[in-house]
Amino acid sequence: MRILLFTVILTLSLFADIKQEIFELYQNKEYKDACNIGFKNFSKYSKDEEYISLYAFACLKVDYIDRLSVPITILKLSPESRANAAYFSIILMQKKLLYHALLDNYDISSLNLPTTDYILSKIFDFYTKLEKKEQKEFYIFQDENDVQIKYKLYILKDAKIDKIVIEEFHNSISVRKHIYW
Secondary structure: OHHHHHHHHHHHHHHHHHHHHHHHHHHOOOHHHHHHHHHHOHHHHOOOHHHHHHHHHHHHHOOOHHHHHHHHHHOOOOHHHHHHHHHHHHHHHHHHHHHHHHHHOOOOOOOOOOOOOOHHHHHHHHHHOOOOOOOOOEEEEEOOOOOOEEEEEEEEOOOOOOEEEEEEEEOOEEEEEEEEO
16 A cells, blocks of 8 residues: 555656646746657646646747647636637647648638737738738748848748748848748
8 A cells, every 4th residue: 555655646746747847948948848748748637737738838939839739629627728729729720821821822811810929920910911912932021010020931842741931030130930831
């Protein structure tokens, strides 16, 4: 009986350590590690909405937005969880619609979706406001709040799957590249 109790306590403390580790990684802006550890231990915490939200936000920070689909379906028990699920859903939908528009010349200009502060949402909004939807090799967008920031949107052709690329420029210097498929 004592061995079983010790095993249970050890197991619970290990789970608590994993959750704490992900939280510390997130706080230290080590989002990729937090996302990967969260992904690896997801099944152990599938009922813990705080864990799932933390994992999903870490994945979002490193543009692993395809990992948001499962958290979207699980986050439903509290107002905060539902808000997080809605936030992740908007971003994932915008990615899918933008991908469809860029690859298949699908018109998304009539769509009026909520927006977020995430880079993909900004680009989605810019793209839907374009006057004429002729296919271009790339699109350049000026940030509405900072004239020194521009974004370049294009498709990266690949043998396996084409990808959406969003490059962020500050004073004409590339500072970050986001790649989505």
